[in-house]
Amino acid sequence: MAKSPISKFKLYELAVQSPNWQVDYLPQFHTWLIGKPPTLMREDFCGTGRISCEWVKRSPKNKAVGLDLDPEVLAYAKNVNQDALSASEKKRVTFIKQDVLKPTREKFDFIGAYNFSYFIFHERKQLLKYAKAACQSLKNHGTFFLEIAGGEGFKEACYESKTLQAPGIGKVEQVWEQHQYDPITQVSDFSIHFKLPGQLIINDAFTYHWRIWEIRELREILVDAGFKKTLVLWEKTDEKGKWQGEYLPAEAANHSQSFIAYVVGVK
Numbered sequence: 001m002a003k004s005p006i007s008k009f010k011l012y013e014l015a016v017q018s019p020n021w022q023v024d025y026l027p028q029f030h031t032w033l034i035g036k037p038p039t040l041m042r043e044d045f046c047g048t049g050r051i052s053c054e055w056v057k058r059s060p061k062n063k064a065v066g067l068d069l070d071p072e073v074l075a076y077a078k079n080v081n082q083d084a085l086s087a088s089e090k091k092r093v094t095f096i097k098q099d100v101l102k103p104t105r106e107k108f109d110f111i112g113a114y115n116f117s118y119f120i121f122h123e124r125k126q127l128l129k130y131a132k133a134a135c136q137s138l139k140n141h142g143t144f145f146l147e148i149a150g151g152e153g154f155k156e157a158c159y160e161s162k163t164l165q166a167p168g169i170g171k172v173e174q175v176w177e178q179h180q181y182d183p184i185t186q187v188s189d190f191s192i193h194f195k196l197p198g199q200l201i202i203n204d205a206f207t208y209h210w211r212i213w214e215i216r217e218l219r220e221i222l223v224d225a226g227f228k229k230t231l232v233l234w235e236k237t238d239e240k241g242k243w244q245g246e247y248l249p250a251e252a253a254n255h256s257q258s259f260i261a262y263v264v265g266v267k
Protein backbone atom coordinates (compact mmCIF):
# COMPACT_ATOMS: atom_id res chain seq x y z
CA MET A 1 0.00 0.00 0.00
CA ALA A 2 1.25 3.53 -0.79
CA LYS A 3 2.47 5.44 2.24
CA SER A 4 0.08 8.13 3.47
CA PRO A 5 1.44 11.67 2.91
CA ILE A 6 -0.03 12.73 6.27
CA SER A 7 0.01 11.16 9.72
CA LYS A 8 -3.20 9.41 10.75
CA PHE A 9 -2.88 11.27 14.06
CA LYS A 10 -3.03 14.62 12.25
CA LEU A 11 -6.12 13.42 10.39
CA TYR A 12 -7.68 12.34 13.70
CA GLU A 13 -7.10 15.80 15.19
CA LEU A 14 -8.66 17.50 12.16
CA ALA A 15 -11.64 15.15 12.16
CA VAL A 16 -12.49 14.75 15.81
CA GLN A 17 -10.93 17.28 18.11
CA SER A 18 -11.95 20.76 19.20
CA PRO A 19 -9.39 21.50 21.94
CA ASN A 20 -10.51 25.12 22.39
CA TRP A 21 -13.75 23.84 23.79
CA GLN A 22 -12.00 21.78 26.47
CA VAL A 23 -9.61 24.54 27.47
CA ASP A 24 -11.82 27.64 27.25
CA TYR A 25 -15.34 26.52 27.95
CA LEU A 26 -15.29 23.52 30.32
CA PRO A 27 -12.85 25.01 32.89
CA GLN A 28 -15.38 27.82 33.44
CA PHE A 29 -17.57 25.23 35.13
CA HIS A 30 -14.68 24.35 37.43
CA THR A 31 -14.35 28.03 38.38
CA TRP A 32 -18.10 28.26 38.97
CA LEU A 33 -18.14 25.09 41.11
CA ILE A 34 -14.95 25.67 43.11
CA GLY A 35 -14.76 29.48 43.16
CA LYS A 36 -11.24 29.62 41.73
CA PRO A 37 -9.89 29.11 38.19
CA PRO A 38 -7.95 25.87 37.66
CA THR A 39 -4.30 25.89 36.64
CA LEU A 40 -3.15 22.27 36.95
CA MET A 41 -4.84 20.02 34.42
CA ARG A 42 -4.51 16.31 33.68
CA GLU A 43 -5.64 15.04 30.28
CA ASP A 44 -6.45 11.34 30.49
CA PHE A 45 -6.24 9.10 27.38
CA CYS A 46 -4.43 12.14 25.96
CA GLY A 47 -3.55 10.65 22.57
CA THR A 48 -1.77 13.40 20.62
CA GLY A 49 -2.01 15.74 23.62
CA ARG A 50 -3.58 18.68 21.79
CA ILE A 51 -5.67 19.68 24.79
CA SER A 52 -2.67 19.77 27.14
CA CYS A 53 -0.71 21.85 24.62
CA GLU A 54 -3.58 24.32 24.22
CA TRP A 55 -4.00 24.56 28.01
CA VAL A 56 -0.47 25.83 28.65
CA LYS A 57 -0.88 28.49 25.95
CA ARG A 58 -3.77 30.07 27.84
CA SER A 59 -1.75 31.30 30.85
CA PRO A 60 1.84 31.17 32.12
CA LYS A 61 0.37 29.72 35.33
CA ASN A 62 -1.13 26.71 33.56
CA LYS A 63 0.48 23.28 33.64
CA ALA A 64 -0.69 20.07 32.00
CA VAL A 65 0.06 16.39 32.27
CA GLY A 66 -1.19 13.96 29.62
CA LEU A 67 -1.49 10.23 30.27
CA ASP A 68 -1.67 7.55 27.60
CA LEU A 69 -0.54 3.96 27.22
CA ASP A 70 0.48 4.03 23.57
CA PRO A 71 4.15 4.99 22.95
CA GLU A 72 3.48 5.77 19.26
CA VAL A 73 0.84 8.40 19.97
CA LEU A 74 2.87 9.80 22.87
CA ALA A 75 5.85 10.23 20.54
CA TYR A 76 3.58 12.26 18.22
CA ALA A 77 2.34 14.32 21.19
CA LYS A 78 5.92 15.20 22.14
CA ASN A 79 7.58 15.50 18.73
CA VAL A 80 4.80 17.37 16.96
CA ASN A 81 2.45 19.16 19.35
CA GLN A 82 4.76 19.85 22.30
CA ASP A 83 7.60 20.71 19.96
CA ALA A 84 5.48 23.45 18.32
CA LEU A 85 5.13 25.31 21.64
CA SER A 86 7.29 28.19 22.89
CA ALA A 87 10.14 27.35 25.28
CA SER A 88 8.16 28.45 28.34
CA GLU A 89 5.05 26.52 27.26
CA LYS A 90 7.05 23.37 26.52
CA LYS A 91 8.31 23.26 30.10
CA ARG A 92 4.78 23.25 31.47
CA VAL A 93 3.57 20.14 29.60
CA THR A 94 4.51 16.57 30.47
CA PHE A 95 3.41 13.42 28.69
CA ILE A 96 3.62 10.19 30.64
CA LYS A 97 3.12 6.61 29.53
CA GLN A 98 0.83 5.54 32.33
CA ASP A 99 -2.37 3.59 32.84
CA VAL A 100 -5.14 5.92 34.01
CA LEU A 101 -6.22 3.17 36.43
CA LYS A 102 -3.19 4.11 38.54
CA PRO A 103 -3.36 7.38 40.52
CA THR A 104 -0.66 9.97 39.87
CA ARG A 105 1.43 11.23 42.75
CA GLU A 106 0.92 14.78 41.51
CA LYS A 107 -2.51 16.24 42.38
CA PHE A 108 -4.56 18.26 39.87
CA ASP A 109 -7.27 20.93 39.89
CA PHE A 110 -9.14 19.15 37.16
CA ILE A 111 -8.95 15.95 35.16
CA GLY A 112 -10.68 15.40 31.83
CA ALA A 113 -11.49 12.23 29.90
CA TYR A 114 -12.71 13.33 26.48
CA ASN A 115 -14.13 11.66 23.41
CA PHE A 116 -15.61 8.87 25.54
CA SER A 117 -12.23 7.15 25.92
CA TYR A 118 -13.18 5.55 29.25
CA PHE A 119 -15.82 3.49 27.33
CA ILE A 120 -12.84 1.16 26.92
CA PHE A 121 -13.65 -0.06 30.45
CA HIS A 122 -16.45 -2.59 30.07
CA GLU A 123 -16.84 -3.71 33.67
CA ARG A 124 -18.27 -1.56 36.46
CA LYS A 125 -15.37 -2.69 38.65
CA GLN A 126 -12.86 -1.24 36.18
CA LEU A 127 -14.69 2.04 35.72
CA LEU A 128 -14.99 2.39 39.50
CA LYS A 129 -11.25 1.75 39.81
CA TYR A 130 -10.63 4.52 37.25
CA ALA A 131 -12.96 6.95 39.05
CA LYS A 132 -11.24 6.20 42.39
CA ALA A 133 -7.81 6.71 40.84
CA ALA A 134 -8.95 10.04 39.35
CA CYS A 135 -10.45 11.14 42.68
CA GLN A 136 -7.19 10.30 44.47
CA SER A 137 -5.24 12.27 41.84
CA LEU A 138 -7.26 15.45 42.43
CA LYS A 139 -6.57 18.18 44.96
CA ASN A 140 -9.32 18.81 47.47
CA HIS A 141 -11.96 20.81 45.60
CA GLY A 142 -10.92 19.27 42.30
CA THR A 143 -13.20 18.36 39.40
CA PHE A 144 -13.36 15.38 37.04
CA PHE A 145 -15.00 15.81 33.61
CA LEU A 146 -16.21 12.79 31.66
CA GLU A 147 -17.45 13.42 28.15
CA ILE A 148 -20.30 11.08 27.26
CA ALA A 149 -22.20 10.31 24.05
CA GLY A 150 -25.48 8.45 23.92
CA GLY A 151 -29.01 8.09 22.65
CA GLU A 152 -30.39 5.61 20.13
CA GLY A 153 -28.46 7.34 17.34
CA PHE A 154 -25.20 6.27 18.96
CA LYS A 155 -26.33 2.64 19.00
CA GLU A 156 -27.60 2.33 15.42
CA ALA A 157 -25.36 0.76 12.81
CA CYS A 158 -24.47 3.61 10.44
CA TYR A 159 -21.86 5.13 8.20
CA GLU A 160 -21.43 8.92 8.28
CA SER A 161 -18.97 10.80 6.16
CA LYS A 162 -17.66 14.35 6.15
CA THR A 163 -15.00 16.21 4.19
CA LEU A 164 -11.93 17.70 5.86
CA GLN A 165 -9.39 20.15 4.48
CA ALA A 166 -6.00 18.65 5.32
CA PRO A 167 -3.10 21.13 5.08
CA GLY A 168 -0.81 20.33 2.20
CA ILE A 169 -2.90 17.53 0.75
CA GLY A 170 -6.42 18.94 0.24
CA LYS A 171 -9.76 17.25 0.66
CA VAL A 172 -9.94 14.12 2.78
CA GLU A 173 -13.13 12.18 3.41
CA GLN A 174 -13.52 10.98 6.96
CA VAL A 175 -15.94 8.15 7.66
CA TRP A 176 -17.33 7.38 11.10
CA GLU A 177 -18.73 3.85 11.14
CA GLN A 178 -20.94 2.45 13.89
CA HIS A 179 -21.27 -1.32 13.93
CA GLN A 180 -24.08 -3.41 15.49
CA TYR A 181 -24.82 -2.58 19.13
CA ASP A 182 -25.28 -5.53 21.47
CA PRO A 183 -28.14 -4.76 23.89
CA ILE A 184 -27.06 -7.50 26.30
CA THR A 185 -23.42 -6.55 26.76
CA GLN A 186 -24.04 -2.85 25.88
CA VAL A 187 -20.90 -3.10 23.74
CA SER A 188 -20.47 -1.76 20.22
CA ASP A 189 -17.64 -1.35 17.71
CA PHE A 190 -16.77 1.92 16.00
CA SER A 191 -14.24 2.73 13.28
CA ILE A 192 -12.74 5.80 11.67
CA HIS A 193 -11.64 5.51 8.01
CA PHE A 194 -10.00 8.13 5.81
CA LYS A 195 -10.07 8.47 2.00
CA LEU A 196 -7.24 10.65 0.75
CA PRO A 197 -6.74 12.21 -2.68
CA GLY A 198 -5.46 9.66 -5.22
CA GLN A 199 -7.68 6.81 -3.98
CA LEU A 200 -5.50 6.18 -0.95
CA ILE A 201 -7.67 4.70 1.80
CA ILE A 202 -6.73 4.29 5.45
CA ASN A 203 -9.29 1.73 6.49
CA ASP A 204 -9.84 1.30 10.24
CA ALA A 205 -7.33 4.04 11.01
CA PHE A 206 -8.83 3.95 14.51
CA THR A 207 -11.14 1.31 15.97
CA TYR A 208 -12.95 1.28 19.29
CA HIS A 209 -14.60 -1.55 21.19
CA TRP A 210 -16.72 0.39 23.65
CA ARG A 211 -19.27 -0.23 26.34
CA ILE A 212 -21.97 2.43 26.05
CA TRP A 213 -22.25 3.77 29.58
CA GLU A 214 -25.30 5.78 30.61
CA ILE A 215 -25.27 9.08 32.51
CA ARG A 216 -26.99 7.69 35.59
CA GLU A 217 -24.55 4.78 35.85
CA LEU A 218 -21.62 7.21 35.66
CA ARG A 219 -23.02 9.43 38.40
CA GLU A 220 -23.51 6.43 40.70
CA ILE A 221 -19.97 5.25 40.04
CA LEU A 222 -18.54 8.71 40.80
CA VAL A 223 -20.37 8.79 44.12
CA ASP A 224 -19.13 5.28 44.96
CA ALA A 225 -15.61 6.43 44.09
CA GLY A 226 -15.76 9.18 46.72
CA PHE A 227 -16.85 12.28 44.81
CA LYS A 228 -18.87 14.63 47.05
CA LYS A 229 -21.20 15.74 44.34
CA THR A 230 -21.91 15.03 40.66
CA LEU A 231 -23.56 17.13 38.02
CA VAL A 232 -24.55 16.77 34.40
CA LEU A 233 -23.88 19.43 31.81
CA TRP A 234 -26.59 19.13 29.18
CA GLU A 235 -26.74 21.05 25.91
CA LYS A 236 -29.42 23.73 25.59
CA THR A 237 -31.93 23.46 22.74
CA ASP A 238 -34.16 26.05 21.09
CA GLU A 239 -37.99 25.68 20.89
CA LYS A 240 -37.59 23.35 17.90
CA GLY A 241 -35.18 21.08 19.79
CA LYS A 242 -32.08 22.25 17.89
CA TRP A 243 -28.83 22.05 19.90
CA GLN A 244 -27.43 25.49 20.80
CA GLY A 245 -23.80 24.65 21.65
CA GLU A 246 -24.26 25.92 25.22
CA TYR A 247 -24.26 23.61 28.23
CA LEU A 248 -26.09 24.04 31.52
CA PRO A 249 -26.39 21.88 34.64
CA ALA A 250 -29.52 19.71 34.40
CA GLU A 251 -31.21 17.06 36.52
CA ALA A 252 -33.64 15.90 33.80
CA ALA A 253 -33.81 16.18 30.02
CA ASN A 254 -36.10 15.47 27.08
CA HIS A 255 -35.59 12.32 25.05
CA SER A 256 -33.03 12.86 22.33
CA GLN A 257 -31.95 10.66 19.46
CA SER A 258 -28.29 11.36 20.15
CA PHE A 259 -26.41 13.65 22.49
CA ILE A 260 -23.03 14.64 23.85
CA ALA A 261 -22.98 15.66 27.51
CA TYR A 262 -20.53 15.98 30.41
CA VAL A 263 -20.73 14.20 33.73
CA VAL A 264 -18.75 16.03 36.38
CA GLY A 265 -17.49 14.71 39.70
CA VAL A 266 -16.66 17.29 42.37
CA LYS A 267 -14.23 16.23 45.08
Ligand SMILES: C[S@@+](CC[C@H](N)C(=O)[O-])C[C@H]1O[C@@H](n2cnc3c(N)ncnc32)[C@H](O)[C@@H]1O
Nearest residue numbers: 045046047067068069070098099100114115117
Ligand atom coordinates in the same frame (compact mmCIF):
# COMPACT_ATOMS: atom_id res chain seq x y z
C1 LIG B 1 -10.04 7.77 21.69
S1 LIG B 1 -8.28 7.84 21.88
C2 LIG B 1 -7.85 9.41 22.48
C3 LIG B 1 -8.82 10.45 22.42
C4 LIG B 1 -8.42 11.79 22.93
N1 LIG B 1 -8.50 11.81 24.38
C5 LIG B 1 -9.40 12.78 22.33
O1 LIG B 1 -10.01 13.54 23.09
O2 LIG B 1 -9.56 12.80 21.12
C6 LIG B 1 -8.04 6.83 23.27
C7 LIG B 1 -6.62 6.79 23.82
O3 LIG B 1 -6.66 6.13 25.08
C8 LIG B 1 -5.45 5.43 25.26
N2 LIG B 1 -5.69 4.44 26.34
C9 LIG B 1 -6.44 3.32 26.29
N3 LIG B 1 -6.48 2.72 27.49
C10 LIG B 1 -5.74 3.48 28.34
C11 LIG B 1 -5.42 3.39 29.72
N4 LIG B 1 -5.87 2.39 30.47
N5 LIG B 1 -4.64 4.35 30.27
C12 LIG B 1 -4.17 5.38 29.50
N6 LIG B 1 -4.46 5.51 28.18
C13 LIG B 1 -5.23 4.58 27.61
C14 LIG B 1 -5.15 4.87 23.89
O4 LIG B 1 -3.78 4.56 23.74
C15 LIG B 1 -5.61 6.00 22.98
O5 LIG B 1 -4.55 6.86 22.64
